Amino acid sequence: MLEARELVKAYAAPGGAPIRALDGVSLRVPGGALAVVLGASGSGKSTLLNVLGLLEDADSGQVTLGGERVSALRRSARSRARGRYIGFVFQSFLLLPSLTALDNVLLAARYAGRAGADVRRRARELLAQFGVLERQDHYPPQLSGGEQQRVAFCRAVLNDPPVLLADEPTGNLDDANGRVILEALRARARAGAAVVVVSHHAEAATGADAVYRMRDGRLESTTGGEEGNPSRVPLPNRGEEGNPSRVPLSNRGEGHP
């Protein structure tokens, strides 16, 4: 279970009032759910993902993982929490250019304190599953965008993190590769992970358990997800517990941190 409460994050603006990228955002994503946050550029959705993933501190509010308030942890503990419990998929892939595809995938295991033949075998299985095993010894600049994102996805899921966060994961991909990545994200949710995707493409919401819209730092409205499964798409309830943007999702997959 990934949960955020009353997150506030403001950036200093040159010569003006601070910009509130997150303005009291609350969110609850249980294991097994895919939540999609839609919004225009600059609406604050990437900031939300960064704060949820402990890549950035909020000015106030808290993030909990499996009931533990991870946002209050010390720096090193937060780093370890990221390595063990959170996987990231970025729009620009963020593979290290000096490492091969396989080594990029294995990097996730290194910082989670995992090593050995099992981890390498698992990394190769993932690369094979995503059709890039034959490219395992290639460096990122030698890979296409689609291949890089698939390698990045393998890196994100190597440790089987209970939380998977994807920031515009299809933003730099063609339709075919975009579908592959979105389907992989859905599969992770089906496998029990809490998955949050932010995107400005409405197609990303297809098959989501919940869809949110971010505007001016607030989760102020939602749209439905997959038409065939409307019950999995609760709308934000501004009135719940006095928290206008706190949105409970389905309880599938509870038990993850």
Added chain:
Amino acid sequence: MGRITRRYGFTIAGIAIGVAGIVALGAMGERIVRFIEGGDRFVLGQISVAGKGMGMGTGFTAGGMLPASALRAIAAVPGVSGVQGQVMLPLNPSTSQFMTLTQELIFGVDISVPTPNRAFPTLPVREGRTLRPGDRGAAVLGASFATSHGLAVGSTLTLEGEPFQVVGVLERTLTAPDRFVMVPIEDARRQWVAKDRMLRTIIASGAAAVNAADLNTGAAVGWNDGEDPDAVARRIAERVEGVNVQIPSELSALLRSSTAFFSALLGGIAALAFVIGGLSLANTVAAAVFERLRDFGVKRALGATDWQLGREVLAEALAVTLSGGAAGVVLAMLLGVSVDRWAARTGQQLFLFSGRLLGGSLVFSVLLGAAAAVYATLRVVRLSPAEAIRRGA
């Protein structure tokens, strides 16, 4: 290491250039230091005595003639362990007698008595042999002199029309003897007469009773164990008339003050080398860390702690600076050896790559590289992973 070299090729090259600058300038400094230190050891190893007045005599005393009677009187002074008459002449009297790095000297020594200099009782011979009692027309050459004149053991050297057979060549000392022509004192006396028209005139006129044994430009005087050399020198000055006695400690101070300019220049060069080379090195290492800001952000996103990241950066920085430092040392040595090969044609050696210089430069490089890496890493880890990724994009 291979991976490091591939990934950081330009960084290593940048460090190598900085370190090469430090090492090359340092080697030139070491060369001058060796010369000054060698001179200092020499003058502190003996009491140098010359005759009063001005004359052909040169080298360390620049005095007048020191007759045989004076040598005997010096030997009788309490505390003196031995006296060796010497003749020191400029090979080419038309040049300045000011002692310089390039001055070539004829050095006549009385081989019948032991050399009293405690620091240099013998000079190391690279090839052939030293002078022996009874030698005539024989010469032992300093290393630079032999190289610049194209002479070796067996060669013949002509001085003032007199042929000398080269019987030995000294090891390179990077001090004054490198440019010496050492000959038996009897031969040196003939050279003196041949070079000095006034001396020839005086001897021919019979105006002064001068025997061959009186033709000494100076003497090296030794002292007994337990004696204070300065006290012995002052005793000689008090008890022997007509001599100029150099107090060893005063002569050492004089030598040091006369080379103070070189020392200051040397200090300036060294400081400049360390500042410029060091800044170049530190900047290169720090820039290499900052260039990888995005990578560090990604690693932290994947769970790397500050400590893990710092350790990684430091290990890479050490490997890079060590590689760059070693490459810089090799580069500087290649440069130095090439220049010295060219300079050897005139008997010069401009660089001295001493162990302390090479080791010190490497340690300095690695420490500075590590400090720069630590500084850069502290700056990097202060950023949130998201900020590092944003700034590094």
